[in-house]
Amino acid sequence: MLVKKKKGIFQEFYLVEILKGLYITFKNLFFARKVTLQYPEERRNYSERFRGVHYIKATNGVENCTACMLCPTVCPAECIHIEAGERADKEKYPIRFEIDVLRCCFCGMCEEACPKDAIKLSSIYEMSTTYREVYDKSFLLEQRGNK
Amino acid sequence: MPKCIIDGREVEFKPGEKIIEVAKRVGSVIPYFCYHPGLTVVAQCRMCAVEIEKMPKLQTACSTPATEGMVIHTKSPKTLQNQKATMEFLLINHPLDCPICDKSGECDLQDYSFDHGDAYSRYTEERRTYLDLDMGPVIKKNMNRCIHCTRCIRFGSEIAGIHEMVAVKRGNYTEITTIDGLPLQTGYAGNYADICPTGSLGLKDFRFKKRVWFLKKTPSVCEGCSTGCNLEIHQEDNVIYRCVPRENLEINRYWLCDEGRFNFNYLHDKDRIIHPTLFQDGAGQVSEWKEAFNLSKKTLAVQKTVILVGSDLTQEEGRLLQQFLPEHFPKADVYHFGTPGISSSAQDDSEDQILKRKSKTSNLHGFEKLGFKSFPGFPKGCQAVLVIRGGRAILPDLKGIPAVGLGVFSQSQASSFVAVLPGTAFAEKDGTVMNYQGVEQKLRQAILPPGQCKVLSEILMMWTHQKSSFGAA
Amino acid sequence: MDTFDWIVTGAKAAFLVVILLHVVPIMAWVERRGSALIQNRLGPNRVGPLGIFQSLADAVKFIFKEDPVPGHVEPFYYVLAPLVSLVPAFMTFGVIPFASSIQLGDRMIHFQVADLNVGLLYVFSIASLGVYGIIMAGWASNNKYSMLGSLRSSSQMISYEISMGLSVIGIVMVFSSVKLGDIATQQGELLTHFGPLLLPEALQFPRWGVFVQPVGFLIFLVSVFAETNRLPFDLPEGESEIIAGYHLEYGSMKFAMFMMAEYLNMFTASGLLATLYLGGWQLFPGMGYVLHEVQAYFQMSALAGDWTRIVFEVVSFGIKVGFFMWFFVWVRWTLPRFRYDQLMDLGWKVMLPLSLANILITSVFIFFGWV
Secondary structure: OOOOOOOOHHHHOHHHHHHHHHHHHHHHHHHOOOOOOOOOOOOOOOOOOOOOOEEEOEEOOEEOOOOOOHHHHHOOOOOEEEEEEEEOOEEEEEEEEEEEOOOOOOOOHHHHHOOOOOEEEOOOOOOOOOOOOEEOHHHHHOOOOOO | OOEEEEOOEEEEOOOOOEHHHHHHHHOOOOOOOOOOOOOOOOOOOOOOEEEEOOOOOOEEOOOOEOOOOOEEEOOOHHHHHHHHHHHHHHHHOOOOOOOOOOOOOOOHHHHHHHHHOOOOOOOOOOOOOOOOOOEOOOEEEOHHHOOOOOHHHHHHHHHHOOOOEEEEOOHHHOEEEEHHHOOOOOOOOHHHHHHOOOOOEEEOOOOOOOOHHHOEEEEEEOOOOOOOOEEEEEEEOOEEEEEEEOOEOOOOEOOOOHHHHOHHHHHHOOOEOOOOEEEEOOEEEEOOHHHHHHHHHHHHOOOOEEEEEEOOOOHHHHHHHHHHHHHHOOOOEEEEEOEOOEOOOOOOOEOOOOOOEOOOOOOHHHHHHHOOEEOOOOOOOOOEEEEEEOOOOOOOOOOOOOEEEEEOOEOOOOOOOOEEEEOOOHHHOOEEEEOOOOOEEEEOOOOOOOOOOOOHHHHHHHHHHOOOOOOOO | OOHHHHHHHHHHHHHHHHHHHHHHHHHHHHHHHHHHHHOOOOOOOOOOHHHOOHHHHHHHHHHHOOOOOOOOOOHHHHHHHHHHHHHHHHHHHHHOOOOOEEEEOOEEEEOOOOOOOOHHHHHHHHHOOHHHHHHHHHHHOOOHHHHHHHHHHHHHHHHHHHHHHHHHHHHHHHHOOOOHHHHHHHOOOEEOEEOOEEOOHHHOEEOOHHHHOHHHHHHHHHHHHHHOOOOOOOHHHOHHHHOOHHHOOOOHHHHHHHHHHHHHHHHHHHHHHHHHHOOOOOOOOOHHHHHHHHHHHOOOOHHHHHHHHHHHHHHHHHHHHHHHHHHHHHHHOOOOOOOHHHHHHHHHHHHHHHHHHHHHHHHHHHHOOOO
């Protein structure tokens, strides 16, 4: 239903309202605190729980991951690809562990699902590249931004 | 019919029926580990114990026959308390390696632990561990996970006919192993992995390939022999990872032989021809459908042609060929072929008294019903052969006669051919096959055909509508 | 015309073109910084001091960017359209005086490229040519959004040109001239009447257009916003509705030409507003006194004094134009866009009757000799 609001003569006569608006923008122009962050010099402090670039945690140089596939199962973006294999010192380990970061939505469900505390999201958020990046296992095993 | 009362509901049963089956039928599911409907009852896991009025102690539902007027409580506090205690005992030594275990996702122990067990273990002592010996090419054993249900031992002696699994030592140290640690002999070893309620017996073929919850299941029928065992094809992303038996009490009961279980592997063989291929001196050359058709038609346009139809095709395909072949090859002789030495249903017999039969194609009986004649050998002066088959019929010796293949062939099988038009195998098409009992069963399409493979009807359609231009091409 | 006239006219034209070419990047920077500050941001501040060279960087980008012609457009008109809208934008400012005149020997030099005797009409006729560029662009782009944008633009131009033209008639009636030089000169006189009231000498103030034609000024101001396609009347390029309107299919320098045309139109409109309603090059009250002091202090010759006066006039005119330029930006980041029917309502139902009434009242005032 269309409700016709009653307006005063000044509201009906827009010029006064326009002047009020101009006054507001003028105030903002000089007197408002600017919120821009000068990025490379200034940086925002993110929370400890910030979810950035992934990494695979390792214990004594051996990756924690056992290729149980819970992270690809829970991943809503279906961006994790794991191939399992067997080797002498580890019954089951990921031969390939790839994360398509272009599809990743950084929800952190993989971190939450992981029973071995293997896949984690670090606090690193600078990850722009000039190519379509797929993080492979060797990249993920570097303990960058470990927390 | 006599009646008993389960959880306050009056239930009819056949005399002699066990409580666990009666309860399952009415939806009062009783958990169990050692019980299996296809095996004898030993009642040693104690998980299915239920409270029966007028009996002082809990009774195992799998071994107690229901009687008239029996009052059974499957959800009483006493029963639940027993289930919880049993679960805790079973989990004392069970390792927490579900992330590694291939059984997780379809594991009885995992499910019941979730339903009846406790989230925490009170056990702080060192867990019992074993060293595992190799058990042959099919089964990988992990004794740490075993809960001593002895299903495998009973399966070996009762179904597979070889008593090769035994329990050695006693009590806490009981170990399930093969006699003298020999590899498994039976041709039904895959079932060990199916019936094991934990992950202690697993398929080597499936090991670490895929987590079971990713698999999409299609009910189908085995094409390995004329028994026609019911199976379920498990696939993801058009790749079959395994086949498991499907219960059918009239044909295969709960079992499946290894030959049928691992038969699917040829579908994903790298050697399989999945594009129209022309052969020259044994070397295949991928080509276009048009060229392959032209060459095939040219090869088959001779006076004396024999057409061999594999009896691994479905009834529908056989019927289609019966219409197609007389029209396009009026002078050709049409025969079915499948297993060398087994040319008619009279020769088809059980191979091992369990499931396997001598005819290694699924539809021999169906093709006889359709009226195909069996292959007597090449007549004198035969100038060309057209071989139509699924992936299972065994090729006879072609004696150097120029041949065109239509269906599933591998590079090595087809090296002496002129051309191959790639077709589909059992998991890539729908159809009907008839087993030795005359039971007609449905094959279901589980995956899409790879490459340029097409179903037979589509190939025949293209064959018909393709402008023949041999000589000019 | 002799050689001297040629040289003087050439010099004036060159000066004007240089100014016009500089207006665009500076305004682009002002617009971006201004909008940022109004929205509590900082805006481009990296290239040069305060980011002033950002526009330079943009210009470099515009020039060196790949300049493709999409496959589905009509190539001839597609390429022609930005030129057609840019050239009139350059042409109109020629008749606007930016200072009074100076006596050099026996010659009078007017600070105005061409003091046409149809000045105002020339401005309107040339300025309305710009819309052809927009229509061409919309049609040649072969794109529904572009077409819609250009159609909106043309109907908007027609609607507001009427009220704009009628609102200026008041000024023409009061100053009895369409020569912009005359109009600017006459505004230096003092206003002796406030309506029927005779003002005492102390309260007399300059006879600027805005004081004699306040309603006309408002109508003209609003119409000018519509004519230059600036917010709140930027419907031809409304991003949220028709993406970018008529210049949707344009890129690199061709797009930059449309942008230049928009800013030049703004500049011309500001110059026109200043000339018609704020006294043009007339000095601000008080500036005349300062000028005399300066001339006296440095004991200037007549010629040097004249040149100082010219500088003061140019500065005065520049301040007025600059204020309007800033006002364009200021309004853009204050008001939201109109709906199209509201735009048409305003144009036909408010502006047109108001401007007609303005003419009537003005003629009554003139009849009684009050202005």
